[in-house]
Amino acid sequence: MPEIYKFGGASIKDAEAIRRLGELLSRHDLHPRALVVSAMGKTTNALEALLDAARGDEPGPYRERLEALRDDHLAVAKTLFDSGSAAEADLERLLEELDAAHRAHCDAPYPMHYDQTVGFGELLSTTLVAAWLNEIGLPTRWCDARELIVTDDHHQAAGVDWRETCNRLQTLANEEEALLLTQGFIGATAGGTMTTLGREGSDFSAAILAHCLDAPGLTIWKDVTGVFNADPGRFDNARQLERLSYAEAVEQSWHGAKVIHPRTLAPLQRKAIPLTVRSFLEPGATPSRIGPEPGDGDRQPACILRDDQRLLDISPADFRFMDEACLGEVLGLLARHGLHANYLACEAMRLRLAINDDAAKCAALLADLRGDYRVECREGLTLLTVRHPGDGLLQLLSGDMPVVAEQCSATTAQRLFPSDACPTAWHLPD
Structure with missing residues (x-):
C-alpha cells in the first residue's frame, strides 16, 4: 500500500499552484494511494463570512459573497480548462447545493449551520484538482469524504466512528485502482449530515485515511521544508528539526505549534505510521520526520x-x-x-x-x-x-x-x- 499525501490550501491557491501540484506528482516519481486536499487559499475565511451574512437580516451581502466565491472558483476552472468544461458544471452544482443548504439551515444552531457551509471549500477545491490530474493523464477518482468518514453529530469538532470509517475506506480501496482524492476537514453522520473535524482539520483527515488503510506513511506537503523549533515568520533564526517523536510533536502541537494539527498524531501513533513534513516548493529539500523514536527535536529548545x-x-x-x-x-x-x-x-x-x-x-x-x-x-x-x-x-x-x-x-x-x-x-x- 503506497503512502497517503495531504496538500494544504497554499499548495492549490490558484490555477498556477494546481498546475505545479500536477507537475510535482508527475515529475518526482511519486505514487501515493490517496490525496487529501484542503480548501483553496483563504476560502474557509470567505465561507465563514458567507455564513455570517446568511444569518444576518440583509440578503444583499450574502448574495455578493456567494457570487464572489463562485467567480473565484470559476476563474480557476476557466484558466485550467476549455470553456464549458465538466469541472465548471460540477462547481455550479456544488454552489447550488451550498445555496440550498443555507435556506434549509438558516434557523439551525450556529455550529450545525457552520458545518453545512464551511465544508464546501474542500468540495470545491478537490473538484478542480481531480479534474486537472485527470486532464494531465493521472487517473484520479474524486471521492466524497461525507460518504467515507463517519462521525458523531458534534458539529465543528466531530468525533470519528473508527469502525465504520475503516470499513468504508477499505472497501473503496479494494475496489479502486485509480488515485483516490478526497477532502480534508469534513465527514458526515451516519444519516448523511455534513460535519467538520475542527478548524485546520485536514491533517487529521489524512491521518484517518492512513490509519484505516494501514498506509506505510503519511506525507504532509507544506510551504515550509518541515517542522521548526520556532515559527520562521516570528523568529529570525528558527531552525528545522529533522526528527522528533510522536510524544514531542504532540506536546508542541498542544501548546500551539501550527505545522501539525493536534489530533493528527494519535491515529498514526497507534499503528506506528511515520509522518513526513516536506515542502511542495522545494521537494528535494531535507524533510522533517515524526515517528516512534526520539530525535534531535526531542532535545532542542x-x-x-x-x-x-x-x-x-x-x-x-x-x-x-x-x-x-x-x-x-x-x-x-x-x-x-x-x-x-x-x-x-x-x-x-x-x-x-x-x-x-x-x-x-x-x-x-x-x-x-x-x-x-x-x-x-x-x-x-x-x-x-x-x-x-x-x-x-x-x-x-x-x-x-x-x-x-x-x-x-x-x-x-x-x-x-x-x-x-x-x-x-x-x-x-x-
Whole structure:
C-alpha cells in the first residue's frame, strides 16, 4: 500500500499552484494511494463570512459573497480548462447545493449551520484538482469524504466512528485502482449530515485515511521544508528539526505549534505510521520526520507563541479551596464552551487560565462562572511557551518585558506578556 499525501490550501491557491501540484506528482516519481486536499487559499475565511451574512437580516451581502466565491472558483476552472468544461458544471452544482443548504439551515444552531457551509471549500477545491490530474493523464477518482468518514453529530469538532470509517475506506480501496482524492476537514453522520473535524482539520483527515488503510506513511506537503523549533515568520533564526517523536510533536502541537494539527498524531501513533513534513516548493529539500523514536527535536529548545490571549483569575465566591470539585466544574465549563486552556496554574484558592480571546465564547463562559466564582480578566496578552528551556533561556527571551504570569517544569516553561510589549521579531539565543 503506497503512502497517503495531504496538500494544504497554499499548495492549490490558484490555477498556477494546481498546475505545479500536477507537475510535482508527475515529475518526482511519486505514487501515493490517496490525496487529501484542503480548501483553496483563504476560502474557509470567505465561507465563514458567507455564513455570517446568511444569518444576518440583509440578503444583499450574502448574495455578493456567494457570487464572489463562485467567480473565484470559476476563474480557476476557466484558466485550467476549455470553456464549458465538466469541472465548471460540477462547481455550479456544488454552489447550488451550498445555496440550498443555507435556506434549509438558516434557523439551525450556529455550529450545525457552520458545518453545512464551511465544508464546501474542500468540495470545491478537490473538484478542480481531480479534474486537472485527470486532464494531465493521472487517473484520479474524486471521492466524497461525507460518504467515507463517519462521525458523531458534534458539529465543528466531530468525533470519528473508527469502525465504520475503516470499513468504508477499505472497501473503496479494494475496489479502486485509480488515485483516490478526497477532502480534508469534513465527514458526515451516519444519516448523511455534513460535519467538520475542527478548524485546520485536514491533517487529521489524512491521518484517518492512513490509519484505516494501514498506509506505510503519511506525507504532509507544506510551504515550509518541515517542522521548526520556532515559527520562521516570528523568529529570525528558527531552525528545522529533522526528527522528533510522536510524544514531542504532540506536546508542541498542544501548546500551539501550527505545522501539525493536534489530533493528527494519535491515529498514526497507534499503528506506528511515520509522518513526513516536506515542502511542495522545494521537494528535494531535507524533510522533517515524526515517528516512534526520539530525535534531535526531542532535545532542542522549541518556542511557541500564542497571541490574542485572555488571562482569567478564578476564585470560589464562598472562599472555598479550589479543590477537585471546583476544578472539575470550571474545566467542564471550559470544554462546554469550546475553549482550551493554553496556560493553567492552580493555587489554593485561585485557578489561572489563559485562553484564546474569542469574544462570544468568553462572554458565555464568564456568564456561567459568575455567581459561584469571582473572575478577574486581563486581555491583550501573548503567551510564550518554551519546550526544553534549559538554564536561563526563558529569561534571555523575555528580556525586560513585564511578566503577567509564569510557570515552569522540567520540560516546559511559560510566560504571559502584554502583547504591546513584545518584539515584532524574536531571536533565539545562540
